[in-house]
Amino acid sequence: MSNRHLARTIAMQTLFCWDFNGKQEKDLTSIINQNFIQFAPIFNDHGFVEKIIKEVIKNLPEIDKYITKYATEWPLEQITVVDRNILRIGVYELVFSKDIPAKVAINEAIEIAKTFGGESSGKFVNGVLGAIYKDMAQTIKKEEKQVEA
Secondary structure (H helix, E strand, O other): OOHHHHHHHHHHHHHHHHHHOOOOOOOOHHHHHHHHHHHOOOOOOHHHHHHHHHHHHHOHHHHHHHHHHHOOOOOHHHOOHHHHHHHHHHHHHHHHOOOOOHHHHHHHHHHHHHHHOOOOHHHHHHHHHHHHHHHHHHHHHHHHHHHHO
């Protein structure tokens, strides 16, 4: 397992705990540390995990709007806690992070969904993130045509 994949997994587990417990905890450091102790005691890239979590929470209202818009059949609160937080990380990396290539963000989210989600989680995450990516690509093409004109 790559370091970044493990980091995303720990970020998802941390966001899962935070979300499952009603998003009440403002400082997630203790949850992050607990997850490192339990799942990756010798892993040393805490910075990447903390960045994902901090940025997801910072952009949460905007990220949740994307999920609501593109998961049209599923109200946000009806999406499983695991899938919801995988999507949050995926949307953050796809839309807000300039460091992660879009296809990497989508593929990582799908793999985490297959590992931790239900039977159809991988397809669900792929469908939502794929639709966002498709719209983003169309928007970029329109903007490029406007610049050329």
